[in-house]
Amino acid sequence: EVQLVESGGGLDQPGGSLRLSCAASGFSFSNYWMNWVRQAPGKGLEWVANINEDGSEKYYVDSVKGRFTISRDNAKNSLYLQMNSLRAEDTAVYYCARGWGYLLYWGQGTLVTVSS
Amino acid sequence: DIQMTQSPSSLSASVGDRVTITCRASQGISNFLAWYQQKPGKVPKLLIYAASTLQSGVPSRFSGSGSGTDFTLTISSLQPEDVATYYCQNYNSAPWTFGQGTKVEAK
Numbered sequence: 001e002v003q004l005v006e007s008g009g010g011l012d013q014p015g016g017s018l019r020l021s022c023a024a025s026g027f028s029f030s031n032y033w034m035n036w037v038r039q040a041p042g043k044g045l046e047w048v049a050n051i052n053e054d055g056s057e058k059y060y061v062d063s064v065k066g067r068f069t070i071s072r073d074n075a076k077n078s079l080y081l082q083m084n085s086l087r088a089e090d091t092a093v094y095y096c097a098r099g100w101g102y103l104l105y106w107g108q109g110t111l112v113t114v115s116s
Numbered sequence: 117d118i119q120m121t122q123s124p125s126s127l128s129a130s131v132g133d134r135v136t137i138t139c140r141a142s143q144g145i146s147n148f149l150a151w152y153q154q155k156p157g158k159v160p161k162l163l164i165y166a167a168s169t170l171q172s173g174v175p176s177r178f179s180g181s182g183s184g185t186d187f188t189l190t191i192s193s194l195q196p197e198d199v200a201t202y203y204c205q206n207y208n209s210a211p212w213t214f215g216q217g218t219k220v221e222a223k
Contacts, residue, residue, distance in 0.1 A: 062117070108159060
């Protein structure tokens with residue numbers, strides 16, 4: 001069974017940093033693109049970033065470029081999102097999701113709140 | 117970036133009604149279009165990919181069509197469990213983008 005479990009969310013101040021993790025199991029992690037998608041409270045879905053199988057290709061939505069970094073450790077079956085210079089508008093549930101293109105498997109999400 | 121515009125933003129329909137949601141891309145995306153269903157407090161669920169391919173296990177009352185810039189999600193006979201918000205997603209080129217969502221309610 002495919003499982004994606006996010007962790008690392010919490011409350012941080014504007015300008016702060018957080019590192020999200022996503023632990024994957026039930027599939028061959030190193031064979032798949034992985035993604036971060038976020039959803040602000042009461043709002044729609046926003047794709048944030050993705051990374052290819054070996055970490056050599058990464059793409060970001062403009063609003064996080066230069067602030068967020070996606071990475072992965074295939075030996076640990078883990079995906080990461082390093083979030084720096086946090087802003088209030090980064091407040092959201094962050095989901096990790098598997099795949100290139102359409103996203104079949106999603107984690108349950110981790111809530112990031114940016115507030116002073 | 118490619119903008120995805122869904123209409124309507126919300127709708128109310130009776131059980132058994134045919135429901136149609138449209139999604140328009142700001143430029144052509146071929147058939148690189150997916151539809152998701154999200155129920156309150158739940159994780160998004162993939163319904164359709166490649167514009168018209170039904171994901172395994174999704175009821176056949178759901179269907180998708182379109183190519184290029186105009187796409188449609190149809191629920192042939194609305195069921196109570198279909199109350200949810202529906203999103204389209206472009207995956208033609210990064211950054212991938214979602215529509216703003218269509219909230220479907222039952223009368």
